[in-house]
Amino acid sequence: MPLRSFVDGVEILASALSETEWEALRERVAAEGLTVTLPCCGAEGFLRRNHLGTQHFAHKPGASSCEMEGETVQHLGAKDEIVRACRASAYAASTEIPGEGWRADVLAWRGKTRIAFEVQWSFLRLDECEFRQTRYAQDGVRGCWFFRKPPPALLRDTRVRGGPALKARQDLPLFHLIASADNHFSVELNGQQYALSAFVRRLLAGNIRYCTEATATETQSAEVMLYECPCPRCGYRSVVHAVDTLLRADCGLHVSAPTSNAEALLYDAHVAAALANYRVTLEGSALRMGELKLRDGAMSQGCPRCDRAYAPREILAEYHALLRRAREDDDAQWLGRFPVALPLRDALRVPVPHWCCPAEGGAYCCEGR
Template structure:
């Protein structure tokens, strides 16, 4: 069920028609020559049960295109519309080949200047090996392949994430929200159109890049009770962790004090005199708190060096790989 056809020899796209124009096309296509873009057979403009405008063969016959589910067609239409709105030249059901002659077909091929991106909708199951095989074809053709695949499970019971996204294979799970009726990308808590718009406008980035030098911005907060050192009355502030920031200034995430390696990194690279000049006490990665080894968040008084309660900030541990991040 393609989204492209030819009207009197001129290529047209179903997603470029608004409701009124689509109704006019339906009323007038018999008086014109409407052909399928895939095989030149006579075409009929139709609307699916999900409200997707598309072209169908007037009569059944041999055609190289495979049948599509209504969900696949709906998602392909959403992606094409979002890409077009963001200034990309869009061609659905686009066929190409690698320099070695291997053919590929993209659901939605988007072009802007020298950049090309193929958006693939994968509603049925596909093995990781098949994803990688098809992705290699895109890479060889200097096309960035991005995959939107159907998540198994539910919002209530949790989704089963079958694939791990990476810079080499950008894959993003999609699901139908029964409450809103919207197709969404649960990982980013957004709808398909907003997700594709963000991706096409440069808000979706994989960070950090391989070999990129990151900056850690140490953050802290004032202590509520007690507000001053119990021994000398000096005002107290404690370190809460640090922001991890890219060279372009994008904030990747907040590393909380108490995560593995955070206290050690601050202790090693931020001198005590600098912390003291900002109102913080000494940071220690080794402090005995309630008979357990725990990091001290800087509640050692900067003036008298007495400890104020041995505040402990948690023990969660997270790794930092190259992950897709949305920037507003």
């Protein structure tokens, strides 16, 4: 179902016409018997508006089969939205544009810049996508991909939190396209969702950049997690704490803090203060916890029965085991959890390649600071 066709020999892009213009053209085609020639297969077509409101060209019934007929209304709708966003960004744009060894769903161009947008509605293997990206590159076209079902090989960098995330590759800008039940399209990036058209406009304005590091300069939000840990000496089970840290990069990306942080944070002054406050609450006072104090010259948590100090690695080993179980089984094992804000003394940089998209006026992670 093409968005572009020839009406009486004149190339028409459905996405470029307003509703009124489209209706007027449809009436003219009927009244004057103009021919509509589809570019996909050369068959005769007609003007149509589908149930989602997308205006497009369609094959006349009985026309020989054409691969474009199998296109879903969602794919068509997404292309239409991309074309309109490109044109709103002062780019020329059209659909189903063939080139040297490629055919772009949407091609946008301005001056010497050419950008191909591909909407991948059904599954596509990563190597197939890479192959097509190479074709674009060889022809000097930048390719940008929207996948409804991203290739599993690109799924989720485990250091990134907050919803599904894709590994970012500079050579392959590929983003997760989401269609809502009422057929609105959005793009998921760094835990946020953007309307497809807003995303395309940001991209064309150069507001989405590849950065190899996530930079956090403000606060690191953390959660104190409480759980049971048996005493290695007497076996008594009491409650200990560990700190789950989350860095919020300045662009909004959430990443796990470097693991070297975990031990240091066990006895951070902010954590200790928050813990003391928690222990006088109704919930906190009910927990059997050892004292947080100096033992053998170092701050430690300890067994409330025999006062043996827990080594940080003992605390964290139990914590990581529980974390794995909790991921499979919700929060069943945590006996308590509460947030704590940890001001950052220095900017923290975590090596997480990502497409950086700060809010307006915000800084990019890769900007020299």
